[in-house]
Amino acid sequence: MERYVYKRGGKQHDLLAAILINLLPTLLLTLVFQLVPILIAGWYSFLKVNLMAGTKQFIGLDNYIKAATDPKFLQSMATTVEYFLLRVPLQVLLGFLLSLLIYQPRRWTGVLRTIILLPVVTSMVVVTSILALMMHPSNGLINSMLIMAGLPAQGFLTDPRQALFSIVLITVWKNVGMTMLFFLAGLMAISPTLYEAAEIDGATALQKHWHVTIPMLKNTFIFVLITTTIRSFQVFGPILMTTNGGPLNSTRVVVMEIYENAFVFNQLGYASTQSVLLALLLIVISLLQSKLSGRKSR
Amino acid sequence: MKPLKKTLVVLSLALLAGVFLLPYLWMLGSAFKSRSELFSYVLPVSWKTFIPVKPTLDNFTTLLFELGFTRTILNTLGLSAITVLGSVLLCSMAAFALSLLDFPGRRLAFFVIMFTMMVPFEARMLPTFLVVQDIGLSNTFTALYLPWLADAFLIFLFSNHFAEIPFDLYHAAVIDGCPHTRIYSKIMLPNITPALVSGALIKFFFAWDSYVWPLIILRNNRFQVLGVAIANLFTDQSIAWELIFSSALLSTVPVVIIFILLQRYYIAGMTSGGIKE
Numbered sequence: 001m002e003r004y005v006y007k008r009g010g011k012q013h014d015l016l017a018a019i020l021i022n023l024l025p026t027l028l029l030t031l032v033f034q035l036v037p038i039l040i041a042g043w044y045s046f047l048k049v050n051l052m053a054g055t056k057q058f059i060g061l062d063n064y065i066k067a068a069t070d071p072k073f074l075q076s077m078a079t080t081v082e083y084f085l086l087r088v089p090l091q092v093l094l095g096f097l098l099s100l101l102i103y104q105p106r107r108w109t110g111v112l113r114t115i116i117l118l119p120v121v122t123s124m125v126v127v128t129s130i131l132a133l134m135m136h137p138s139n140g141l142i143n144s145m146l147i148m149a150g151l152p153a154q155g156f157l158t159d160p161r162q163a164l165f166s167i168v169l170i171t172v173w174k175n176v177g178m179t180m181l182f183f184l185a186g187l188m189a190i191s192p193t194l195y196e197a198a199e200i201d202g203a204t205a206l207q208k209h210w211h212v213t214i215p216m217l218k219n220t221f222i223f224v225l226i227t228t229t230i231r232s233f234q235v236f237g238p239i240l241m242t243t244n245g246g247p248l249n250s251t252r253v254v255v256m257e258i259y260e261n262a263f264v265f266n267q268l269g270y271a272s273t274q275s276v277l278l279a280l281l282l283i284v285i286s287l288l289q290s291k292l293s294g295r296k297s298r
Numbered sequence: 299m300k301p302l303k304k305t306l307v308v309l310s311l312a313l314l315a316g317v318f319l320l321p322y323l324w325m326l327g328s329a330f331k332s333r334s335e336l337f338s339y340v341l342p343v344s345w346k347t348f349i350p351v352k353p354t355l356d357n358f359t360t361l362l363f364e365l366g367f368t369r370t371i372l373n374t375l376g377l378s379a380i381t382v383l384g385s386v387l388l389c390s391m392a393a394f395a396l397s398l399l400d401f402p403g404r405r406l407a408f409f410v411i412m413f414t415m416m417v418p419f420e421a422r423m424l425p426t427f428l429v430v431q432d433i434g435l436s437n438t439f440t441a442l443y444l445p446w447l448a449d450a451f452l453i454f455l456f457s458n459h460f461a462e463i464p465f466d467l468y469h470a471a472v473i474d475g476c477p478h479t480r481i482y483s484k485i486m487l488p489n490i491t492p493a494l495v496s497g498a499l500i501k502f503f504f505a506w507d508s509y510v511w512p513l514i515i516l517r518n519n520r521f522q523v524l525g526v527a528i529a530n531l532f533t534d535q536s537i538a539w540e541l542i543f544s545s546a547l548l549s550t551v552p553v554v555i556i557f558i559l560l561q562r563y564y565i566a567g568m569t570s571g572g573i574k575e
Contacts, residue, residue, distance in 0.1 A: 003400040018478035026392035033445035034414035037425035
């Protein structure tokens with residue numbers, strides 16, 4: 001694509017001014033609040049920081065060795081993976097089905113789409129509060145309905161076996177509309193002639209989806225799978241608000257572990273190491289995405 | 299359609315809508331109940347669970363005049379306004395330079411912005427806190443928005459839209475004597491208004507949702523924002539459910555109104571920034 005080219009030592013002073021005025025503020029903010037923190041985390045990950053004494057001691061790879069053998073950290077990773085395994089298939093499948101349901105324009109599709117998107121824009125704190133109160137063991141709406149249907153009341157966030165899945169339910173309820181939206185965009189891009197050809201060949205509705213929709217949505221599936229995966233490894237807000245990692249550490253995900261080490265135990269070096277490990281993991285997943293979907297970077 | 303099949307379709311659609319609407323209806327009704335009424339109709343579930351028998355505004359007066367929510371709401375409005383205006387302005391400026399101009403270092407600048415996008419806030423939480431503390435911004439209002447103005451997602455969104463403007467338009471403006479420094483505001487910005495609205499909405503919902511960052515960076519209540527205030531009501535382990543519901547309603551009403559009015563811009567922005575073939 002065409003651009004106005006500025007050459008070093010050229011006489012296009014107003015072009016140079018335009019570049020500097022427009023780019024520098026954003027670049028400066030990116031450096032100070034995003035790149036420098038990443039570098040600081042990298043540097044701190046090799047340090048033992050003592051806030052009381054105000055000392056910083058270089059300890060090489062000790063923090064990394066500690067992380068690799070720390071049962072608490074490894075357990076938090078395992079819990080995060082478990083959360084990811086529970087959430088991603090549920091959210092992707094539901095999002096896909098919802099998009100199939102409302103993609104043919106009918107009288108009710110617009111309203112339904114708006115309703116499903118409301119939780120996406122509603123604040124996370126509000127969604128978590130209301131859904132957590134709905135799941136309250138003694139006064140929650142869901143248990144009231146279960147009891148009326150003759151079913152036993154559940155512990156939800158207070159039950160170590162159900163807490164992580166309850167967090168999954170909260171986050172999927174909030175975010176499934178976004179997944180649906182990405183699939184809708186993918187569905188809109190499929191040429192109708194493909195379906196017509198399949199119909200002429202005598203394909204049933206199910207066969208049409210299996211042989212046309214799913215292969216044509218391959219890139220959308222990859223995109224949705226990877227972004228939801230990344231989101232799963234970032235999960236934190238709803239857990240900090242509701243269970244704080246409990247009960248019995250059943251919702252102690254990796255960001256919760258980092259948060260506690262950083263802001264409760266003041267283990268700045270070790271928390272930095274864990275941050276670096278999480279960042280590396282997410283960078284690898286992001287790179288995987290650009291590789292798989294073959295997206296051109298400009 | 300046969301009547302039976304039609305009834306089934308309508309029923310299942312109503313059920314689906316109910317799954318997403320029920321929490322909102324519960325919040326709406328409970329926000330206008332007294333605590334005793336709220337807990338009286340928990341079981342069995344009836345219309346009284348959702349609709350207040352003796353509606354009251356006491357919860358809202360308590361929040362606004364006793365618990366400091368007037369100030370909290372003004373803080374959140376201010377934070378949202380500054381975040382939206384600042385980030386839309388700065389990111390569209392950067393997108394202009396990155397997508398329509400070429401200069402030594404452009405690829406490096408682009409790479410840095412793209413790289414930082416891959417490391418989400420949760421992995422940068424601690425070091426960003428340390429940086430903000432070191433430059434003396436902790437406990438300030440500035441700390442709430444300044445780290446969030448440069449936003450790679452918005453830069454990509456605006457770049458995509460600038461790239462669709464015919465280059466001849468730029469060229470013609472230069473020939474007509476418009477200096478490069480004024481082309482952004484005079485020629486290019488008016489041409490991507492829909493994208494600016496999309497970006498503004500995305501940023502508004504983001505700023506209105508602030509929770510973890512203000513929780514970490516603020517040590518007193520002066521600049522308290524809604525997210526933290528509601529979460530505090532919730533985590534206090536008190537039984538002031540009626541206050542949780544009414545504060546949640548205060549936070550949700552503006553968001554829902556803005557979304558319903560402008561949703562097509564939000565949808566266009568979210569999907570065009572994500573997957574572009």
